[in-house]
Amino acid sequence: MRNDVAVVGVGHTTYGKRGELAERGTFALATEAIAAACADAGIAPRDVDGYSGFADEAIQPAALATAFGAPRLRYAGMVWGGGGGGVVGALVNASMAIVTGHADYVVVHRALCMEGESGRFGQQMLHTAASGRLAPAAAFSASYGLFTPAQVFGLATRRHMHLYGTTIDHFAEVAINARLMAATNPHARFRDPITMRDHHDSRLIADPMRLLDCCMESDGAAAVVLTSAQRARDLRRPAVLLRAAVMGSPYRYGSLGAPESDYASSGQRQVGEDLFRQADVRPDEIDAAMIYDHFTPMVLMALEDYGFCAKGEAGPFVAEGNLRIGGSLPTNTHGGHLAESYIHGMTHIIEAVHQLRGTARNQVAQANLVAVCGAGGVSPTSGCILERAR
Amino acid sequence: MDRIPALAMPMLGRPAANALTDGYWAAARDRRLVVQECSDCGAHRHPPTAVCYRCGSRRWGWGEVSGGGSVFTYVWIDSPMHESLAAIVPYNVCVIELDGTQGDPVRLVSNVIGVDRDTLRIGLPVQVGFAAVDNGALMLPVFRLLDTV
Numbered sequence: 001m002r003n004d005v006a007v008v009g010v011g012h013t014t015y016g017k018r019g020e021l022a023e024r025g026t027f028a029l030a031t032e033a034i035a036a037a038c039a040d041a042g043i044a045p046r047d048v049d050g051y052s053g054f055a056d057e058a059i060q061p062a063a064l065a066t067a068f069g070a071p072r073l074r075y076a077g078m079v080w081g082g083g084g085g086g087v088v089g090a091l092v093n094a095s096m097a098i099v100t101g102h103a104d105y106v107v108v109h110r111a112l113c114m115e116g117e118s119g120r121f122g123q124q125m126l127h128t129a130a131s132g133r134l135a136p137a138a139a140f141s142a143s144y145g146l147f148t149p150a151q152v153f154g155l156a157t158r159r160h161m162h163l164y165g166t167t168i169d170h171f172a173e174v175a176i177n178a179r180l181m182a183a184t185n186p187h188a189r190f191r192d193p194i195t196m197r198d199h200h201d202s203r204l205i206a207d208p209m210r211l212l213d214c215c216m217e218s219d220g221a222a223a224v225v226l227t228s229a230q231r232a233r234d235l236r237r238p239a240v241l242l243r244a245a246v247m248g249s250p251y252r253y254g255s256l257g258a259p260e261s262d263y264a265s266s267g268q269r270q271v272g273e274d275l276f277r278q279a280d281v282r283p284d285e286i287d288a289a290m291i292y293d294h295f296t297p298m299v300l301m302a303l304e305d306y307g308f309c310a311k312g313e314a315g316p317f318v319a320e321g322n323l324r325i326g327g328s329l330p331t332n333t334h335g336g337h338l339a340e341s342y343i344h345g346m347t348h349i350i351e352a353v354h355q356l357r358g359t360a361r362n363q364v365a366q367a368n369l370v371a372v373c374g375a376g377g378v379s380p381t382s383g384c385i386l387e388r389a390r
Numbered sequence: 391m392d393r394i395p396a397l398a399m400p401m402l403g404r405p406a407a408n409a410l411t412d413g414y415w416a417a418a419r420d421r422r423l424v425v426q427e428c429s430d431c432g433a434h435r436h437p438p439t440a441v442c443y444r445c446g447s448r449r450w451g452w453g454e455v456s457g458g459g460s461v462f463t464y465v466w467i468d469s470p471m472h473e474s475l476a477a478i479v480p481y482n483v484c485v486i487e488l489d490g491t492q493g494d495p496v497r498l499v500s501n502v503i504g505v506d507r508d509t510l511r512i513g514l515p516v517q518v519g520f521a522a523v524d525n526g527a528l529m530l531p532v533f534r535l536l537d538t539v
């Protein structure tokens with residue numbers, strides 16, 4: 001499968017705060033992003049014969065194929081579970097469909113109106129609890145006031161601080177870096193720089209996490225088009241090849257019974273090991289990383305799980321400036337979820353494509369290999385390495 | 391074991407009846423803390439599931455534990471996610487690792503009662519108690535620091 005499949009088109013709508021685009025609706029946003037990605041690739045939306053979803057995507061492939069007048073729909077697949085952890089898993093499924101001849105052009109998309117149709121992504125458990133009836137499994141956590149991702153991930157984060165001496169200064173560097181990157185991105189929602197003091201002064205959400213450790217729910221849509229590397233040669237843009245893409249999680253990850261070392265992690269160790277083995281490259285050969293930054297500590301733990309630094313050393317690694325332009329691993333060069341928008345990892349794939357085409361606003365010189373890491377803290381998660389075509 | 395008369399946590403819902411979990415709540419009403427115990431290999435597990443992760447057995451019973459354990463990790467929730475929680479923030483949610491279990495560590499989500507932000511730390515020993523909800527129709531296992539029991 002190595003380099004047999006390419007990302008050939010990327011597209012997105014404008015991004016807004018939660019609820020800002022609600023009147024347009026997710027279906028209209030999805031079709032706009034998909035049409036933009038197809039135009040970027042130089043194909044018509046009706047040429048798309050496969051859709052690969054994640055995070056329980058509500059917009060049905062059949063509805064999209066019908067709307068675009070596609071002569072045929074040949075593939076409709078979904079990553080099972082894991083929310084935003086499945087974003088790159090959707091590329092895994094798309095690539096399997098393409099190399100096995102089940103589809104020629106596969107779209108991966110995400111469209112969100114966070115107030116209304118798609119609801120607030122992190123609050124399903126709270127809404128269920130407030131209805132008065134706790135599902136049997138949820139009763140063991142919701143009864144104690146534990147509802148949201150920030151709270152749940154705060155538990156793993158606290159453990160990481162205890163074991164390795166990670167500090168809120170280290171969290172802050174992830175947020176500061178995101179704002180610096182977003183300063184050059186006209187699509188970004190948060191372009192003003194922040195300081196360490198701004199971070200520390202932001203209100204506590206779930207101690208140890210503060211407001212500026214959390215990404216902001218966003219409305220918008222983003223899409224990418226994949227096809228075979230062979231077909232990609234005849235398309236409009238330089239192909240960006242999928243060198244390797246994997247999904248998974250380690251033993252019992254996401255449960256209370258996870259082994260201690262993986263409990264204080266983002267659950268991406270298995271994916272990291274499989275990814276670099278499949279790609280046959282080393283972490284230090286990666287030129288830039290796009291890491292799902294729903295919460296700053298999850299970025300730190302992802303750096304460790306993917307082997308960009310040793311276990312427990314992500315704090316010092318980011319404090320040395322390694323995430324910044326000019327650092328050893330420029331990260332989230334578009335501003336990420338913390339500063340650009342929160343479209344569940346899709347924007348990270350788009351930015352990796354820009355880096356490898358040489359069209360990024362914060363371009364990394366001679367970027368040949370870029371890693372995209374799906375959401376940590378969930379199971380399954382997923383990751384890929386994209387490569388510039390030679 | 392200790393009975394805690396008033397519960398600070400305003401529960402938003404009540405556990406739905408379920409064949410796998412009813413025994414847990416029934417034991418708590420008797421102020422006993424139980425976890426699932428594999429009838430074949432003896433491994434303990436929580437929350438309840440239909441199958442033993444270690445040996446694959448589907449035969450299980452309830453194993454009573456001492457209720458002693460330690461704070462594995464915790465979070466202080468400062469921003470209430472529901473209006474009913476506004477009066478009690480900040481409150482802690484802890485993961486407690488139980489003593490005396492077989493197999494992989496058994497951990498529970500709970501609250502440690504009667505502790506402030508300067509006192510709660512990972513590794514502190516705790517002991518279970520039971521907080522009455524709905525006049526005792528539901529008894530919720532919670533924990534207190536061992537030196538305050």
